[in-house]
Structures are given as structure tokens and as C-alpha cells.
Amino acid sequence: MIVQNIFFWVLALAMVLGAIGVVRSQNVVHAALYLVVVMAGAAAQYILLAAEFVAWVQVIIYIGAVIILFLFGIMLTRAPMGGDTKLDNDQRWPAAVVSVFLAGVLGALLIDAFGKKEIVISGAKGEQLLQVGKAGHLADSIFTAYVVPFEVVSILLLAALVGAVVIARRD
Amino acid sequence: MIASDPLLSHGIDLEVVLIVIAKTIVVFALLLVLVMFYIWFMRKVIADMQNRIGPNNAGPWGILQTLADGIKFFFKEQSIPDTADRWVFRLAPYLSVLPAFLAFSIIPIGGKVSIAGHQTYLQLADPPIGVLFLLMMSGVGLYGVMLAGWASGSKYPLLGAVRASAQLLSYEAAFGLSVVAVLLHSGTLSTRGIANAQAWTSWHSFVTDWYWSVAIVSFVIFVIAAVAETNHPPFDLVEAEQELVGGFHTEYTGIRFAIFFLAEFMNVITMSAIAVTLFLGGPSGPALGFLPQGGFVNLWIMPVFWFFLKLMVLLFGTVWLRASVPRLRYDQLMDLGWKWLIELSFLAVMVTAVVVVARDQGWDRWIAVPAAFGGALAILGLLRLCMPHRDETVSEVV
Amino acid sequence: MTDYYREYLAVAVLIGAGLAMVGGMLGLGKLIRPTRPQPQKYVTYEAGSDPVGGWGQSNVRYYVYALLFVMFDVEAVFIFPWAVRLETLGVQSLISMIVFIVILALGLVYAWRKGVLRWA
Numbered sequence: 001m002i003v004q005n006i007f008f009w010v011l012a013l014a015m016v017l018g019a020i021g022v023v024r025s026q027n028v029v030h031a032a033l034y035l036v037v038v039m040a041g042a043a044a045q046y047i048l049l050a051a052e053f054v055a056w057v058q059v060i061i062y063i064g065a066v067i068i069l070f071l072f073g074i075m076l077t078r079a080p081m082g083g084d085t086k087l088d089n090d091q092r093w094p095a096a097v098v099s100v101f102l103a104g105v106l107g108a109l110l111i112d113a114f115g116k117k118e119i120v121i122s123g124a125k126g127e128q129l130l131q132v133g134k135a136g137h138l139a140d141s142i143f144t145a146y147v148v149p150f151e152v153v154s155i156l157l158l159a160a161l162v163g164a165v166v167i168a169r170r171d
Numbered sequence: 172m173i174a175s176d177p178l179l180s181h182g183i184d185l186e187v188v189l190i191v192i193a194k195t196i197v198v199f200a201l202l203l204v205l206v207m208f209y210i211w212f213m214r215k216v217i218a219d220m221q222n223r224i225g226p227n228n229a230g231p232w233g234i235l236q237t238l239a240d241g242i243k244f245f246f247k248e249q250s251i252p253d254t255a256d257r258w259v260f261r262l263a264p265y266l267s268v269l270p271a272f273l274a275f276s277i278i279p280i281g282g283k284v285s286i287a288g289h290q291t292y293l294q295l296a297d298p299p300i301g302v303l304f305l306l307m308m309s310g311v312g313l314y315g316v317m318l319a320g321w322a323s324g325s326k327y328p329l330l331g332a333v334r335a336s337a338q339l340l341s342y343e344a345a346f347g348l349s350v351v352a353v354l355l356h357s358g359t360l361s362t363r364g365i366a367n368a369q370a371w372t373s374w375h376s377f378v379t380d381w382y383w384s385v386a387i388v389s390f391v392i393f394v395i396a397a398v399a400e401t402n403h404p405p406f407d408l409v410e411a412e413q414e415l416v417g418g419f420h421t422e423y424t425g426i427r428f429a430i431f432f433l434a435e436f437m438n439v440i441t442m443s444a445i446a447v448t449l450f451l452g453g454p455s456g457p458a459l460g461f462l463p464q465g466g467f468v469n470l471w472i473m474p475v476f477w478f479f480l481k482l483m484v485l486l487f488g489t490v491w492l493r494a495s496v497p498r499l500r501y502d503q504l505m506d507l508g509w510k511w512l513i514e515l516s517f518l519a520v521m522v523t524a525v526v527v528v529a530r531d532q533g534w535d536r537w538i539a540v541p542a543a544f545g546g547a548l549a550i551l552g553l554l555r556l557c558m559p560h561r562d563e564t565v566s567e568v569v
Numbered sequence: 570m571t572d573y574y575r576e577y578l579a580v581a582v583l584i585g586a587g588l589a590m591v592g593g594m595l596g597l598g599k600l601i602r603p604t605r606p607q608p609q610k611y612v613t614y615e616a617g618s619d620p621v622g623g624w625g626q627s628n629v630r631y632y633v634y635a636l637l638f639v640m641f642d643v644e645a646v647f648i649f650p651w652a653v654r655l656e657t658l659g660v661q662s663l664i665s666m667i668v669f670i671v672i673l674a675l676g677l678v679y680a681w682r683k684g685v686l687r688w689a
Binding site: 004053060061136153157162 | 573574577628629630631632633635636637638639640642643644645646647649650651653654657658661662665668669670672673675676677679680683685
Binding site: 191195199244245246247248249250251252253254264265268269272273276295296297298299302303306323324325326327333334337340341343344347348351354355358359360421422425426427429430501502505506509510513514517520521524525527528531532554557558 | 576577579580582583584586587588590591592594595597598599601602603604605610611612613614615620631634635637638641642645648649652653654655656659660663666667670674677678681682686687688
């Protein structure tokens with residue numbers, strides 16, 4: 001599993017750098033592109049965790065739709081070229097302190113909760129785990145145990161859609 | 172893991188790595204040659220349809236014309252506008268061509284063969300979630316278009332990029348839904364699995380197993396959406412020379428422009444190959460009965476032959492379309508996408524699902540299937556009746 | 570290393586190969602093409618006359634389509650696993666999916682009815 005750990009750290013480093021890029025970038029489009037790096041890294045982490053379907057959903061929804069929506073919004077408004085200094089914030093140092101603190105708390109929580117767990121992907125147990133990550137298994141649990149939440153998702157989406165239509169209309 | 176390539180399942184040694192690299196190079200070269208051939212073929216066929224001669228100077232029948240054009244691009248000076256975002260400007264061509272190639276890499280071209288004692292598929296990769304991979308690739312293609320237009324720092328490219336990406340994402344929804352009918356029948360997301368589920372067993376299986384016959388509405392929707400996704404005429408509003416100069420790649424010159432051009436035609440070929448895989452049985456087809464079943468010809472040649480035959484038929488179809496159908500207006504494009512294709516593909520999915528369930532549950536097919544079709548038609552009619560007409564005034568929006 | 574990781578390693582190798590191909594083409598172009606800089610060459614194209622600058626406004630309508638697309642993308646993500654497993658899940662899942670799609674279709678019908686999908 002040592003290879004897996006190396007990949008984890010490489011991806012984690014790339015994600016952290018991407019995240020810093022999102023915050024530090026003076027250009028909105030560049031920030032969105034750094035966000036793509038972070039999302040892609042998260043998807044790769046899911047693949048390492050044997051959550052295959054979730055990984056591709058992450059890519060399709062976030063990279064393929066949500067960030068596209070961001071870019072659309074940017075292009076339809078003013079699409080500033082080059083640095084936009086107004087994106088700078090005076091309170092960057094307090095913000096940095098808060099974010100480091102938040103990262104510490106979340107990290108401590110995660111280590112406390114899952115620190116002892118190891119994900120085994122080889123052997124019979126690993127094979128079982130891989131099955132859980134596949135689309136079919138997900139469908140089985142959605143359509144047997146979680147039918148009601150699934151239907152609620154559609155109502156949530158409907159509400160979002162109606163909201164968007166209402167905002168887009170002038171009257 | 173059933174779907175994975177047997178080549179990779181017994182450890183990795185040098186020989187295996189070499190085979191993988193060789194396969195990658197062969198597929199790359201194949202795709203490039205296909206693009207060159209396709210562009211020449213397109214120009215020649217359209218010329219013929221319009222009573223012209225077409226390219227005839229470079230090589231026999233002008234077959235080297237595309238190669239000559241390609242080489243010329245390498246010698247052209249590059250210019251990046253002063254107002255451009257240089258970093259993103261250089262990035263965009265990569266994002267444009269990569270998805271076309273990656274999507275092609277999961278297409279099964281032939282059957283299971285053995286190279287130097289190793290069993291392998293004639294396919295570069297077969298991720299278990301193959302179809303999602305295809306959807307993802309068309310999503311990444313969008314980035315190429317959007318960023319190229321934005322990074323140019325010019326008006327026409329930006330307008331072209333916004334238009335193009337709105338078109339691409341409108342049809343991506345219908346594109347994704349039309350594939351669902353195939354998944355309902357095959358029960359797998361792997362492209363190899365889907366092609367295998369349609370494998371040729373007899374003449375009878377041509378009608379019952381190949382999904383186009385069962386899912387013919389989905390197939391038609393898929394073809395329309397795929398043509399729109401590739402910006403191929405009659406959906407080439409992205410280029411719309413008369414209004415937008417060249418659309419999102421107006422400011423690109425020389426080899427970078429060539430890469431966008433390459434990506435466009437690569438996409439046409441990849442989409443046709445996807446249609447062959449998902450709906451037309453991929454490399455399956457009747458083997459030559461008079462030769463041994465496991466022999467070289469039936470194992471190597473025939474699947475590849477069938478795959479390319481089907482691909483060529485579809486590619487000819489795209490050329491025919493290019494020569495004969497006028498470009499859509501933008502409102503027509505959006506109407507077709509949102510008011511027809513998405514509704515129809517939803518209904519097609521539902522009808523197919525009912526058919527699949529009826530087959531599994533042993534319902535009376537002669538009642539269930541007509542009932543599903545009737546219900547779908549009724550919903551469609553009802554929807555049309557209660558929707559505002561084109562000339563009817565609706566309270567003004569936006 | 571298991572099959573699972575190998576399959577994705579193959580995908581990663583392919584991405585690398587694709588990048589190398591495009592990079593190679595651009596690099597080759599860089600080696601053999603001329604560079605004769607002139608300020609006029611780096612002016613953006615605006616139908617021949619000098620560019621006026623400023624940004625062309627795009628229609629907000631595009632944004633509504635993008636939003637609708639996000640909805641249908643999320644929906645597709647639910648439909649795909651369902652489609653793969655329909656044969657084993659049977660009638661009950663078919664009904665829940667029909668309900669799901671009908672609720673979402675209501676949203677599309679609403680947008681249509683309100684004239685948001687109208688272009689002209």
C-alpha cells in the first residue's frame with residue numbers, strides 16, 4: 001500500500017497548491033481553473049479510495065457542469081483580462097489564520113474518526129470493497145434503502161430550477 | 172473484474188509495457204491517418220456531389236492534400252494578441268484535442284487477440300465506467316472552446332465561445348440521455364461489455380440484439396446530438412464564418428489553429444466510432460464460415476474489418492449531411508435541443524425501460540409495449556398542446 | 570497493485586501520451602517556424618479596422634441554459650446506475666425513476682411555459 005500513500009501525498013500536495021491558487025489568484029478565470037485542479041485531485045483521491053463511481057460523478061458534475069457554469073457567468077458579465085486588484089482583501093492574514101485553524105480542527109476530527117482505518121484493495125476483502133464503489137451497487141442501495149431521499153433530490157433540483165427561472169425573468 | 176484487459180492481469184513485465192506502448196502508438200497513428208483520410212474523403216465526396224473535381228494535385232487523386240496542408244501549418248508564424256491571456260491561450264488547444272483522443276482510446280476496434288503470447292484486446296483502455304468517461308470527455312472539450320474564446324481577448328472569439336459552449340451543453344444533456352437506452356439493454360457501463368452484448372450470433376441477432384433496432388428513437392437522437400456535439404454541419408454555428416469570422420479560434424494561427432482543426436475532425440471520427448460501439452455492435456459481425464473460427468483471419472481481420480466498414484458508412488453519412496443540409500438558425504438549434512430532443516430522449520428512456528421490465532417480468536409484450544408507446548405519444552401531444560406557440564406572445568423575458 | 574489501479578494507471582498513461590503528442594506538435598512548430606515580430610500582428614481581429622476595445626455583451630439567456638444543463642447533468646448521474654441495474658431492481662425502481670423524471674420534467678415544462686426557452 002506504500003505506492004497508494006505516495007500517490008495520496010502527491011495528489012494532496014497538488015490539491016493544496018491548487019486551493020492556494022484559487023484564493024490567491026487575481027484573475028477570476030484563473031481562479032476557476034485552479035478550482036478545476038482541486039476538483040480533479042479530489043476525484044483522483046476517490047479513485048484511490050476505490051470509490052470509482054463517485055470519482056467520475058465528481059468529475060462530471062463539478063468539472064463538467066458547475067465550473068462551466070462559473071465560467072459562463074464570468075464570460076457573460078465582464079470577463080476581466082489580466083489582474084484585477086480589487087480581488088485582494090485587506091484581511092488576508094486573519095483569513096489565513098482562520099483557515100489554518102479550520103484545517104487543524106477538521107484534520108484532527110478526521111484522524112480521530114478514521115485514523116485507524118485502512119483501506120484494503122487487494123484480496124477478497126478488497127474485491128468486495130471495489131464492488132461497493134461501482135455504479136451497480138450504488139443503484140441497489142439507492143433504489144432499495146434510500147428511495148425517499150432520492151425522490152427528495154428531484155424536488156430539490158426542481159426548486160433550484162424554478163428559482164433560476166424566476167431570477168432570469170425580468171417581471 | 173470481468174471487463175478488464177487480460178493483458179494487465181498477470182503482473183507487468185517489460186513485454187507487457189512494450190505491447191501497451193505499441194498499442195498506444197498504433198492508435199495514435201491510426202487516428203491521425205483517419206483524420207487525414209477523412210478530410211480528403213470529405214472534400215472529394217462533396218466536390219463530386221457539387222460536380223467539381225476537388226483536390227487532385229497532391230499525390231494520386233489528391234490523397235496527400237491534407238498532409239500537405241498539415242505540413243504547411245508547421246511553417247506558419249504564431250501570433251498571440253497583446254490583449255490575450257497568454258497562459259490560458261496556450262492551454263486551450265491541449266484541452267481541445269485531448270478529449271477526442273482519450274474518448275477514442277476506449278473504443279473496441281477488434282476482438283481478443285494474442286500478441287507475442289499475451290492475450291489482449293484491440294482497445295487501449297476499458298475503464299469499467301466507460302460511458303461516463305465519454306460524457307466526461309465531452310465536458311472537457313467544452314473547456315477548450317470556452318477558454319480559447321475567452322483567452323483571445325477579442326470580441327468575436329468571445330461571442331463565438333459563448334454560443335458554442337451553450338450549444339455543446341444543450342446537446343450534451345440529450346446526448347447523455349440517449350445512451351441510457353443502450354445501458355438498459357446491456358446492463359454495463361464498459362464499452363467492451365456493451366459491444367459484446369451485441370455480438371453477432373446469427374442473422375437473426377442482427378435485428379434483435381443490435382440496439383439500433385430496439386432503441387431506434389434513441390439512436391436517431393444520439394446521432395443528431397452527436398452531430399451537434401461535434402459542431403458538424405448543419406450545427407456548425409460555432410464557426411458561422413459570415414457572422415463570427417471563425418468563432419472561438421479566430422485569433423489562433425498556424426499550428427495552434429491546426430490543432431483545433433484536428434480536434435474538430437478527430438471528434439467527428441470519435442463520435443462515429445462511439446455510435447458504432449454503442450448502437451451498431453462495434454467489431455462484431457459475421458465471420459467467414461469457410462475459414463477456421465479461431466484462425467488469424469476470423470480473429471484479427473474480420474472484427475477490424477466490420478468495425479471500419481461500419482465507421483466508414485457513418486463517416487460517409489456525415490459528409491453527405493455536410494453537403495446537403497443548410498445551417499440551422501440559433502433559435503432553431505436551441506428549440507431542437509431543448510424542446511424536442513430532451514423530451515424525446517426522456518420518453519425513449521421510459522419506453523425502453525418498460526420494454527426491458529416487461530421482458531424480465533414476463534408481462535404480455537403485446538399489451539405492455541404498445542401501451543408504453545401510446546403513453547409516450549400521449550404525453551408528447553399533451554406537452555405540445557399546452558405549450559405557447561411561436562407567434563403567441565409570452566410575457567417578455569430577460 | 571491490483572487490476573483496479575492498473576486500469577487507471579493505463580488511463581493516466583494515455584493522458585500523458587496525448588499531452589506529449591500535442592506538446593510535440595507545438596514544439597516542432599516552434600523549432601521550424603519563423604518569428605518576425607511586428608506590432609500590427611498582435612492586434613486582435615475586428616473585421617479589418619482597428620479594434621475598438623471594450624467587451625461585447627452576451628445575452629443572459631445563455632446562463633439559463635447553463636443552469637438547466639447542470640440540473641440535467643445531476644439527473645443523468647442518477648439515471649446511469651439505475652439503467653445498469655434495472656433488470657435486477659425491477660418494477661419498483663422503474664416507478665421511482667418515473668416519478669423522479671416527471672418531477673424534473675415539471676421544471677423543464679415550467680421554464681418552457683414561462684418563455685425562458687424562447688430565443689427570438
